[in-house]
Amino acid sequence: MKKRKKHNGAAYFLLIVIGAVITFPFVWMIFACFKTNGEILGSTKLLPSRFSFDAFKKGWNGVGNITFATYFKNTFLLVIPTVVLTVMSCSFVAFGFARFRFPGKKMFFALMISTLMLPNSVIIIPRYLIFNKLGLLNSYWPFYLPALFACFPFFIFMIIQFMRGIPRELDEAAYIDGCSSLGLYVKILLPLMKPALFSAGLFQFMWTWNDFFNTLIYISSVKKFPVSLGLRASLDTAAQVQWDKVMAMSLISILPLIVMFFAAQKYFVEGISTTGLKG
């Protein structure tokens, strides 16, 4: 019994030390936002000598005459429709895979699963060329279209797995009551799938919010920049990076994700555990 206790003490110590090391960058970042640029680079102290909101005010003004308000508005314009379209299309397709025995189902399913491992880099150039031909560069369509056409096998698979847990007797009962398959999907299954849809939506929100490579490729005019590109611009334009401003805007840019994570962490953890999604 005594030995157990000792073990627990060591385990707690380890967990706390690791937790401190892991969170240190965030803690330091939060305080850095209230420091001046000189203090960030010059002082060793964690706390600022004087809490100042200057960095937030100056940083918000961004580069040129476009403020972070625009970048944030753009990010939401980019992310929200992408998330909604992804959840709708993927659950629609998952319904098809999970509840019907149509010709070629095995082949289609195998193809869908194999695209789980299709690296994005091998399709990015032709995709760019397609969107270029369609005249959709510098718009958010290169993000909306893959979402509309369910090009996210992770989420399809995740929702299928969830749907397998919903008894098929429900379908039968609905059909006998004269419900169409579309009615079954919309009125009965969708409400039951809420947790899975929520998980998929959260992950898609997070990935699209953090996405840098695609925004860098597809979005070229500053007016349409999402936050990721806005941040990068403030890192690159000045010869001497104004770190106080960069840190303040970085903090604001990750805040929505952190709030969302704490509000809905159950869904994150469940989402990963059920399908093994990468984080």
Add this chain to the structure above:
Amino acid sequence: MRQNQVKKKWKMRDVRGLFYISPWIIGFAALQLYPFLSSLYYSFTQYNVLGSPKWVGLANYVRLFTIDPDFKKSILVTMEYALFSVPAKLIFALLIAIVLNMKLKGINLCRTVYYIPSILGGSVAVSALWRLMFMSDGILNKLFALAGLPPVNWLGQAGTAMFTICLLQVWQFGSSMVLFLAALKQIPVDLHEAAEIDGANRIKRFFYITLPMITPIVFFNLIMQSINALQNFTSAFVITNGGPLKSTYLIGMKLYTEGFSNFKMGYASAISWILFVIILVFTLLVFKSSDAWVYYEDGGDF
């Protein structure tokens, strides 16, 4: 009679599955399969977006492997990056998962806190933070000075720059950890109890029970994390910009430079296909080797 009608209706209804998966069929054909095949075609052409692709045979590949000095470097750098960051991340994630599995109080809080880097790690914001912390006059060197250690030029030397971006990857161990934790919870307690009675100590039980039982998750994590690591772009681009002396010039960056700065689409496609083949060969090797080290309780049938 009625039975028959019901049966017939079933069949009709099942074909409707095709209707429901039709968005995916379109998306798969137009945005996955077509791009996949056409990038192979483009890789044999010279194409600068404005004109039309001009067939050049193997010239792009020959150039990549013989003339282009950056390419070989970027392959080596990418391999090095994956080889260090993925195992380090997985081992760390597994160790933490084992500690968290000890059923202590407050575990949920730990799990939550440890997971945070995973949701933010890929963002520009965190990469910017990393760059600031590891600069030569950044906070890390200040802490080193406080501890009486000499400052390290983290981003200015090849070895330490690579270490810095690997560390960012390892820092995001949370999602792997959650997967390991779920797998650890699946291990039947009686296996451990029986082994304990037989006199197996903790270390022995780890290597003979825990590890074999979670090999499917190790396998899954290894493949997915490697595919991601081999394609990494953001951290190298924002933190080190590929430097110093191209020591962190990952293939993802090379692809971006050729395709979207120089607009050499044919050349960039050749790079993307080489990356694809690397990923494919790696995945097949892991799959082939999995017979020897992955244990499926149900025999491994999907």
